[in-house]
Amino acid sequence: MPITVKELEETPLGNTLIGLTEKTLGEVQLLLAFSADSTASQATGAEKSSFGKTTVPRYALCGNCKEDFDVTANTDKSCRSSDEADQDSHLYEDLDDWMEADTEENREEWPECFIFLCCEENLRDNPHGCKVDFHRQPEPSNRFKRARVA
Numbered sequence: 001m002p003i004t005v006k007e008l009e010e011t012p013l014g015n016t017l018i019g020l021t022e023k024t025l026g027e028v029q030l031l032l033a034f035s036a037d038s039t040a041s042q043a044t045g046a047e048k049s050s051f052g053k054t055t056v057p058r059y060a061l062c063g064n065c066k067e068d069f070d071v072t073a074n075t076d077k078s079c080r081s082s083d084e085a086d087q088d089s090h091l092y093e094d095l096d097d098w099m100e101a102d103t104e105e106n107r108e109e110w111p112e113c114f115i116f117l118c119c120e121e122n123l124r125d126n127p128h129g130c131k132v133d134f135h136r137q138p139e140p141s142n143r144f145k146r147a148r149v150a
Contacts (some may be wrong), residue, residue, distance in 0.1 A: 016057035024059050024068040063138035064131075079135040 008014030017025070059068050064081035107114055111123035116130045123129070 012055045012057070016059065019057075019061055020059055021061075021068050028059070060135070060137045062135040064133070064136050067135075069135040074135050076134055077132050080130050080132050 003014075005018075009018060017028075020028070056071060058071055060071055061067070062069050062079055062081075065079050069078060107123055111127065112125075114123045115121065
């Protein structure tokens with residue numbers, strides 16, 4: 001019997017699946033295919049109930065870098081992001097082959113020529129650079145909370 005999107009959203013698993021990207025859904029599908037025995041026991045309810053415990057989705061979308069991440073593998077070096085800044089026009093600096101480009105002097109003189117890989121911003125627009133930290137989940141929405149009727 002097919003399940004509706006509304007019914008799916010009301011379950012912890014469904015709520016998690018709806019928020020994932022296609023890439024992560026593909027990875028989840030592969031994991032499920034290789035663990036058919038445990039998947040079957042979960043589907044039939046063979047696992048013990050954890051009444052009163054809050055379930056946490058395995059994968060989440062990072063509020064900083066906007067990428068899916070595995071909650072169980074989140075470390076203090078997992079997320080690379082920077083504060084948003086306006087992109088500057090295309091600036092290119094020609095250097096001779098023998099010159100070293102990445103020096104303190106060059107960074108001070110031409111900050112617009114040093115682009116961060118995570119955000120494609122330059123030192124002039126983003127002088128503090130990229131931040132490396134834990135992935136951070138955005139605050140949960142209250143869309144599933146029930147309203148009291150007086």
